[in-house]
Amino acid sequence: MxxxxxxxVARKDISEFKTNRYIVFSLVLMPxxxxxxxxxxxxxxxxxxxxxxPDVPLAxxxxxxxxxxxxxxxNATVFDTKFVNxxxxxxxxxxxxxxxxxxxDALVRDSSILNTTIGSSYVIHSxxxxxxxxxxxxxxxxxxxxxxxxxxxxxxxxxxxxxxxxLIPAMIPTxxxxxxxxxxxxxxxxEPLLATPTTDMELLAGKSLSIFLPSMAATWLSLIPxxxxxxxxxxxxxxxxxxPNPIWxxxxxxxxxxxxxxxISANVLxxxxxxxxxxxxxxxxxxxxxLVAFFIITIAGFITLDLFYMSAxxxxxxxxxxxxVYLSLKVFRREEILIRWK
Amino acid sequence: xxxxxxxxxxxxDIVAVxxxxxxxxxxxVFGFIGPNGAGKTTTVRMLCCLINPSRGTAYVNGLDITxxxxxxxxxxxxxxxxxxxxxxxxxxxxxxxxxxxxLYGISKGEREQRIKALLTTLDVWDRRDDPVAxxxxxxxxxxxxxxxxxxxxxxxxxxxxTSGLDPQASLTVRNYLMDLKxxxxxxFLNTHNLDEAERLCDRIGVIQKRLLAVGSPEExxxxxWGKTTVIQLRSATTQMVHAVESIPSVRRVSLSEGKLLVExxxxxxxxxxxxxxxxxxxxxxxxxxxxxxxxxxxxxxxVGGRK
Numbered sequence: 001m002x003x004x005x006x007x008x009v010a011r012k013d014i015s016e017f018k019t020n021r022y023i024v025f026s027l028v029l030m031p032x033x034x035x036x037x038x039x040x041x042x043x044x045x046x047x048x049x050x051x052x053x054p055d056v057p058l059a060x061x062x063x064x065x066x067x068x069x070x071x072x073x074x075n076a077t078v079f080d081t082k083f084v085n086x087x088x089x090x091x092x093x094x095x096x097x098x099x100x101x102x103x104x105d106a107l108v109r110d111s112s113i114l115n116t117t118i119g120s121s122y123v124i125h126s127x128x129x130x131x132x133x134x135x136x137x138x139x140x141x142x143x144x145x146x147x148x149x150x151x152x153x154x155x156x157x158x159x160x161x162x163x164x165x166x167l168i169p170a171m172i173p174t175x176x177x178x179x180x181x182x183x184x185x186x187x188x189x190x191e192p193l194l195a196t197p198t199t200d201m202e203l204l205a206g207k208s209l210s211i212f213l214p215s216m217a218a219t220w221l222s223l224i225p226x227x228x229x230x231x232x233x234x235x236x237x238x239x240x241x242x243x244p245n246p247i248w249x250x251x252x253x254x255x256x257x258x259x260x261x262x263x264i265s266a267n268v269l270x271x272x273x274x275x276x277x278x279x280x281x282x283x284x285x286x287x288x289x290x291l292v293a294f295f296i297i298t299i300a301g302f303i304t305l306d307l308f309y310m311s312a313x314x315x316x317x318x319x320x321x322x323x324x325v326y327l328s329l330k331v332f333r334r335e336e337i338l339i340r341w342k
Numbered sequence: 343x344x345x346x347x348x349x350x351x352x353x354x355d356i357v358a359v360x361x362x363x364x365x366x367x368x369x370x371v372f373g374f375i376g377p378n379g380a381g382k383t384t385t386v387r388m389l390c391c392l393i394n395p396s397r398g399t400a401y402v403n404g405l406d407i408t409x410x411x412x413x414x415x416x417x418x419x420x421x422x423x424x425x426x427x428x429x430x431x432x433x434x435x436x437x438x439x440x441x442x443x444x445l446y447g448i449s450k451g452e453r454e455q456r457i458k459a460l461l462t463t464l465d466v467w468d469r470r471d472d473p474v475a476x477x478x479x480x481x482x483x484x485x486x487x488x489x490x491x492x493x494x495x496x497x498x499x500x501x502x503x504t505s506g507l508d509p510q511a512s513l514t515v516r517n518y519l520m521d522l523k524x525x526x527x528x529x530f531l532n533t534h535n536l537d538e539a540e541r542l543c544d545r546i547g548v549i550q551k552r553l554l555a556v557g558s559p560e561e562x563x564x565x566x567w568g569k570t571t572v573i574q575l576r577s578a579t580t581q582m583v584h585a586v587e588s589i590p591s592v593r594r595v596s597l598s599e600g601k602l603l604v605e606x607x608x609x610x611x612x613x614x615x616x617x618x619x620x621x622x623x624x625x626x627x628x629x630x631x632x633x634x635x636x637x638x639x640x641x642x643x644x645v646g647g648r649k
Contacts, residue, residue, distance in 0.1 A: 005445060008444045016433060019433070188425075188426040188427075189429060189430055190428070191422070191428055192424055195390050195417055196446065197415070197445070338392055338393055
């Protein structure tokens with residue numbers, strides 16, 4: 001196999017794609033939506049619900065004047081007091097510190113709550129750290145050293161967006177390949193090409209490369225603004241920059257190319273059986289089904305989108321790739337193309 | 343030389359080409375004529391190593407089309423013009439040719455030189471940077487011919503090169519093929535256009551799955567009809583017919599609409615004797631001519647036509 005010939009074929013195909021408005025439009029639009037629209041539309045509402053970063057404690061300006069420990073207090077109003085190892089029930093508290101206590105049916109304001117169980121209480125403008133809460137309402141509080149449910153959900157959601165992102169290298173090849181293979185078949189330009197001193201493998205590799213390069217370029221280029229936007233939007237909420245993370249690195253640099261290759265090879269198979277660019281695109285787009293299934297499984301909570309499952313999924317797709325590439329090599333033979341391709 | 347030896351191709355139960363054995367000499371223009379579905383395109387595809395024969399083989403410049411190691415070499419020395427131009431419509435004429443020239447491993451300088459020469463000869467140099475989609479059918483065909491020649495092939499396979507072209511475009515293409523013939527390229531021409539085949543080809547093969555006949559138009563004519571002299575008489579009698587029949591070198595004599603049709607082995611030698619005999623028997627001769635059977639007659643006779 002000669003790489004110079006592969007590159008000649010790839011370059012010619014890329015020159016053709018550049019003149020095809022539909023391909024150029026797809027190459028620009030889809031990454032643009034994924035990189036800019038998606039993070040804004042999906043993440044901004046989350047951040048509005050979650051508020052600011054939890055790791056910056058509120059400036060409470062406490063003025064503790066009393067110290068109390070190992071007491072059970074009921075039906076009281078307390079202020080400027082530090083409570084240690086105490087149980088407080090039905091109390092109204094302001095400007096206090098609760099350390100290793102239990103708060104039940106309490107209304108607490110401008111206080112610092114450490115390692116304290118908060119039950120059926122209403123806490124306003126306070127710092128909370130290491131304190132489990134049962135049936136309580138927090139308002140304007142900062143929870144230190146703990147990720148809130150909404151923030152946890154945000155982290156999971158950012159990783160789930162990866163699945164959408166991989167749609168770029170899965171879908172764009174469907175569009176380009178339909179023109180590359182079916183278009184060339186309809187135009188009857190394959191026969192003179194097949195009569196040149198190139199091998200079937202060189203032709204297939206060249207044509208596949210011409211689809212792979214723009215698809216992956218669009219994917220990776222759109223990744224840059226996407227990462228920046230996600231970090232800008234979600235960073236203050238989570239307290240750190242969520243991207244890039246190992247799951248995204250596996251997704252973007254292993255799973256995405258694998259899906260791109262799968263999409264190209266599947267489209268070679270589809271192209272051998274259809275005579276219409278749109279039909280080829282419609283059938284070829286079914287390639288996203290495993291991706292969507294994986295997304296549903298993770299969203300439904302059957303599996304956690306972590307590094308292990310991402311790697312396992314990538315391995316599975318690699319195996320499917322090997323099978324589909326093998327089949328596409330069998331289909332993309334001179335004899336097959338001239339005689340059996342419809 | 344192109345040599346086919348019992349070349350056969352089946353598509354499942356359908357026979358496309360059966361036991362094709364022929365030789366095309368170097369520098370020869372060989373016409374391949376036959377009805378639709380006769381196996382012309384299949385033969386070209388086999389000879390160009392695009393599809394494999396079911397049986398038999400062929401040699402192009404001594405290389406075996408069934409030998410995997412020879413196939414790339416064969417494709418490097420042939421040029422193919424398929425039935426449809428099959429150009430990259432969105433690319434320019436120059437880019438189309440440059441792409442193919444690159445695949446044949448031609449250096450940049452030589453490519454430019456060759457492309458310019460071809461496009462100038464075919465009168466499309468001024469439109470070299472226009473997308474092919476804007477070209478007329480005739481111009482596209484010219485570009486396709488240029489593409490088949492861009493690497494200076496030794497063997498050129500043309501499948502219906504003037505099909506669907508207007509008379510002027512056909513003439514341009516035909517004239518160019520005549521020029522190529524002078525350059526000594528071996529040309530294998532599939533065509534329905536019998537007039538074109540007759541004008542361009544040194545030899546012709548008539549195929550209908552099997553090779554029905556092969557030879558120059560004159561050879562084929564003489565094979566089926568012999569050599570016939572037409573003698574127009576003012577008034578013909580049976581006595582005159584019998585007199586001519588009595589000449590030993592005469593094969594057959596017939597009388598049709600006042601014309602005496604005399605089949606001879608060597609008309610050049612025997613015509614004076616025939617004329618002398620007729621005059622001696624009181625014939626008044628208006629003219630003497632040779633009866634020619636065109637390729638159309640040969641073709642129709644071979645493939646089951648009525649003529």
